[in-house]
Amino acid sequence: MKKLFLLCLVMGVAAHSFAQTADLDVxxxxxxxxxxxxxQLIYLENPSIGLTQSAQTDANGKVLFRSLPLNGTYRLFTKETDTYLESSADNIDLRANFRRGVTLLLPSKREVNLAEVKVSTSASRINTTNAEVSSEITSKQVEELPVEGRDITRVLYRLPNVSQATGFFAEAPNVSINGANALFNNYLIDGMDNNERFLGGQKFAIPVGFVRNVSVLTNNYSVEFGNTGNGIINITSKSGSNQTTGEVFLLSRPGSVIDAQTSYPLRDLSGNQVKDGFARYQGGFGIGGALVKNKTFYYLNVEHTTDVKDNLLNSPQLGINETVRGTNRFTYISGKIDQFWTDRFKSSIRVNVGQVAIGRQAGGLTGGIAFPSAANAQDRNSVLIASRNTYTTDRFASETNIQYSSFRWNYARPVNPNSPDVTVQDPTGQSIAYLGHPGYLFDSHENTVQLQQKFSFYRGNHTFRAGAEVISARHRLFGGVIPTAVTRFG
Known part of the structure; x- marks a missing residue:
């Protein structure tokens, strides 16, 4: 099955940036x-990538710095003149698909005798650029917050208009925006598609270690985003800089040794229930830096999680009552290279690979009669390869993005794929054991190609934007019923 979505070609005066690079409206x-x-002469610098720019304010006291890379943080400042003292705004973070507004206040140069000086500050930030209703979490905030399993979606519940969702199947997306169905969220990485198209949700569950910031758009966002009538979850990935940085971590959740007693069922990262004694082990690293100073930057992140969980297998008629151990395995590998060919031409390539195997061992959470031969696993494997190329001048900007992605969702990969589905019954017809193949197939394959072309034209105080996006997706679904057999015991 092939679907072709030709989204918008829009043009007009807009205050919202179409680029994965960002604009800074001062x-x-x-x-x-x-x-x-x-x-007034305004200076902009980003030492982490060797960027320096300057511009004069217009008749409205405004300056627009266009198509800025997302690497590192920015500093705005003025130098002391005959009229004003110096002023600055530091640690300015930019995110994909957004024009950030900053107001710089210049103190007049004069002598005043002060009896008292009071300094105050506020952490609030009001969007004065457009009508978009959104909220944002930076990587620093994520590091300071408790996050279960380093899953970035579990941080979003702290944002306004975002709540935890309960789907009709265990693996359904766990984020609801404005109380709407979680299946209809639009997931983006650097402004590009990350949606599984069979039932909904993410293809690649990007881990905390590769997140620069995450934005949730709940209302009044630009037509650029589209693809949903619900909210947008847009993740900006990390990039390298001239300074080599990184992290190495090893985490353990040993289970019953420290777990408190609870009457409520626990859930693993896939949304499936687990019983007391569930344990988790995580490890990984991230490293970023410059291959060529001020020109070529890289970032690499690798994370692995192993969950250990127990089920109970009990069949009194067969004298079986034992604990069966299973595992979940999550491996996420992400890499990104940014190349600054010239001051005007920049390129980047990003690769994400996810390998997920959710174990379904014998037995059941509180007891079951499925024997080890009937065990199966759920696979959720993803690959995303994205390339971005931007070219800017004083009057014009162009961005060309292309991404290939694949996603395989094998819902029931059997341990014994060539065996029949066998049910063992006692003389009364009561089932006492399930053996062999689980009895069904559900294996979805998706291959998607996405192309974005965006243009910006700057004329005085006006910005004209135009863009087009094409998404071509091919799906294959394998399924069916496996031959079954019933055997009487006794």
Missing amino acids: TVRELTRQQAAVG
Whole structure:
């Protein structure tokens, strides 16, 4: 089955950036009179990638720095003049598909005798650029918050208009926006598609270690995003800089040794229930830096999780009552290379590979008659390869993005694929054992190609934008019923 979605070709005056690079909209005002500072020279620097720019404010006291890379953090500043003292705004983070607004206040240069100085600050940030209703979590905030299993989606419950979802199947997406069905969220990485198209949800469950920031758009977002009538979860991935940074971690959740007693069922990262004694072991690393200073940057992240879980196998008629151990395995590998060919031309390539195997061993959570020969596993394997190329001038900007992705969801990979599905019954017809193949197939394969072309034209105080996106997806679904047999015992 092949689906072709030709999304929007829109053009008009807009305040929202179409680029995975970002714009920085700066307003400069006098501190005392709150009037526009006209003709003031504004400097922008990002030492982590060797970027330096400057521009003069216009008649409205504004400067627009266009198509900035997402690597590192930015600093805005002015130098002391005959009229004003110096001023600065530091540690400015940018995210994909957004124009950030910053107001810089210039203190007038004069002598005043002060009896008292009071300094105050506020962590609040109001979006004065457009009508988008959104919220954001940075990587620093994620590091300071408790996150179960380093799963970034479990941090989002702390944001406004976001709540935990309960789906009609265990593996359903766990984030609901504005109370709507979680299957209809639009998941993006660097502004590009990350949606599984059979039932909904993520293809690649990006881990904490590869996240620069995550934004949740709940209302009034640009037509650029589309593909949903619900909310948008847009993750900006990490990039390298001139400074080599990284992390190495090893985490353990040993289970019953430290677990408190609870009457509520626990769930693993896949959403399936587990019993007391569930244990988790995680390890991984991330490293980023420069291959060529100010030119070529890299970031690599590898994370693995193993869950250990027990089921109970009990069949009194057969004298069986034992604990059966199973495992879940999650491996996520992500890499990114950014290349600055010139000041105007930049490229990047990103690769994400996910290998997930959710074990379904014998028995059941509180007891069951499925024997080890009837065990199976659920596979959720994904590959995303994305390339971005941007070219900018003072009057024009172009961005060309292409991504290939594949996703395989094998819902019941059997331990014994060539055996029949066998049910053992006692003389009364009561089932006392399940053996062999689990009895059904559900194996979905998806291959998707995405192409984005975006243009921006700058004329005075106006920005004209146009863009087109094509998504071509091919699905194959394998399924069916396996031959069954019934055997009487006794």
